[in-house]
Amino acid sequence: MSILKDKNILLGITAGIAAYKSASLVRLFIKAGANVKVVMTPASKEFITPLTLSTLSKNPVYSSFIDEADDNQVWNNHVELGLWADLFVIAPATANTMSKMANGVCDNILLATYLSAKCDVYFAPAMDLDMYKHASTKATFNKLTTFGNKLIPAGTGELASGLVGEGRMAEPEDIISFIEQDILQQLPLIGKRVLITAGPTYEALDPVRFIGNHSSGKMGFEIANAAANLGAEVILVTGPTHQKLQNESVCIKPVISAEDMYNEVHAHFKTSDIAILSAAVADYRPKTIASQKIKKNDATFTIELEKTKDILKSLGHIKSNQFLVGFALETNNELDHAIGKLEAKNLDLIVLNSLQDKGAGFGGSTNKVTFITHNKHIIEHKLKSKAEVAQDLMQQIIKQLHA
Template sequence: MLQEKNILVGVSGGIASYKACTLTSKLVQKGANVKVMMTENAAKFVSPLTFQALSRNTVYIDTFDEFDPKKIAHIDAADWADIVVIAPATANIIGKLANGIADDMLSTTLLATEADVYIAPAMNVHMYQHPAVIRNMKQLEEWGYHFIEPGSGYLACGYVGKGRLEEPETIIHVLETHQKRKKPSLLSGKKVLVSAGPTQETIDPVRYFTNRSSGKMGFALAEAAAEFGAEVTLVAGPTNEKINSPLVKRVDVTSAEDMYKAMHTYFEESDIVIKAAAVADYRPKVVYDQKVKKKEGNWVIEMERTKDILQSLGEKKTRQFLVGFAAETVNPIEYGKAKLKKKNLDAIVVNNVAQEGAGFQSDTNIVTYVNEKREKQLPLAPKKEIARQLFRLIIQDMKDESL
């Protein structure tokens, strides 16, 4: 989310200035364009040369250092920035900004910029609790400035309490999260239904039939849909996978019949439906109430077909964009295309689970997205990235259909 963003890092004069070096380095690694602006006191803690080497840009300190006669440096920097991060933000710079004081380059630039400004305070615990500092922070919050609260712990002054500059990784996470919310959502207003994981078909209270599915691909699809702004329902078979997005509604099921009912419950209201679950094709015809005891000879279990969830959804669909998965080991594209037509799908995702790096329980996958318009192979990548690429293809196909 920070790729190619212009980020101005403001460093004020506190011992936590050294953490701004790591922050600058990590922002550059994220693909951001980074410039650093320091107060004169900050330059007493960390050499400007350090930030110049890390950011690969000239470091701003003095308002009257005009490097380009065609531009006013602090105005140019203020206009250039998409995001401004003050880290560390001392009580002094917070007070200046809250009261409109512009007596050095950083404070002057902060008054001139229209970019999003994030303030990461760092100071003594008693300073942080002082009424004047609290008032100044409240005023800035009312004006729309974003605060990244300091952590608690051992402070440089010897006190233990709240006032430590938050870790660079956390600051970056806050920036990325906020930028995601601002980004136009590709699936905003859409409802997405995803199934994931295996099913368990009971034999007796102790035993059941299942398969090797971990649910990782389906969970990655659910999170990608939420990332793109959709309202997501995830119907999950028994799995150890966790959903990390609060925007995903998780519905847990056990058997193929449970999954059939859940998918049909949410199908009508959905815009996009992806059946990534590995549902059992067969189940025991007889289910025992008590554990079947071990005895001499073989045990033959008669199996019966389960309901074909994907085909039933294909027969029922009206406006939904329906996507199936085909996990094959022989002639995967051929079988996938046959399944696409037979089950009235809009697209099918085919993968050869015998291929290294693909299939069940792996964190990566290799798939081919197939429908009447395209046959797009997605090479080896983490399942989360595969999920994002699949949704981009789905979104494009839905746009084409509406033309």
């Protein structure tokens, strides 16, 4: 899955022959899962039609502040366009437009949008060899990059004039790759391996019955999505659940029992940088498992249970440089029990939720948590969606890692 999935990308097109490549660029952004809107300089319409671009992007194309053909003449709000965008990509970027960008000239909707944008701006120059090599063009490049704009280098090849050299706009595939790599390098967990557990475990009584709990796995799945979106390589060890992942890069390892989860987690822990154990693992399991379905004969039925292995505690004993996070679901003396678990299991952070809090716990889409750090610093959070809790958790981990 591309890092561009669900990003709002504003594509700016200026008046260069390379504008014909912009159609392919729109298609590639859409294929990557992005939402695309196009803003054009008026002169660029001589090179590619707004109809082509609106058809491909499935959005209106903006080339003026008002639509003069419309009697109502609704204003095209460049400020809203700039704020909508997660990324603003200007490709092709002509010498004329780049010079205006560098000097604050604002004589069309593309330039007005550029001056309003709060997001990262990428520009892909396209011009002839002598123009590209000119000292004023190089000065423009330098000025734009000092503003924080990102230059996508032009390629070398045959140009419109017949000359061969630098100035050819980067190919659409290369523009996509450049942006993806740039975004990835900015992500705080790039290069980190995160191990996450989620869901319940099922402890078999016989071939058809089991002991389990009400965990849906939603919290763990949201944590996996949040970690992957921050650039981490994520391994998700999950018990039985119907949850689906949004980020397809996560590697899922399905398990059934506490013993299965113990073995799978230990297989990946040594090579992990961060481990977040949010699964609701059974504390006990049947001491014996019937080989045949147990018949309903007696008025009462007794099951002898034995303890399962404590996965979190076992990791706390063997961890070296790993950052270890546990969860505590409590019903009374919540803080005392959570701090005791933090210390006993050698954790760096524990996430406490109480069943006394409305909207917290199993099954729902919300959670109310308190973070307790290794030095007993307590951070309380209000009731939030589990997706927001997952983001808060990842930010807390990043903060502690860089403390």
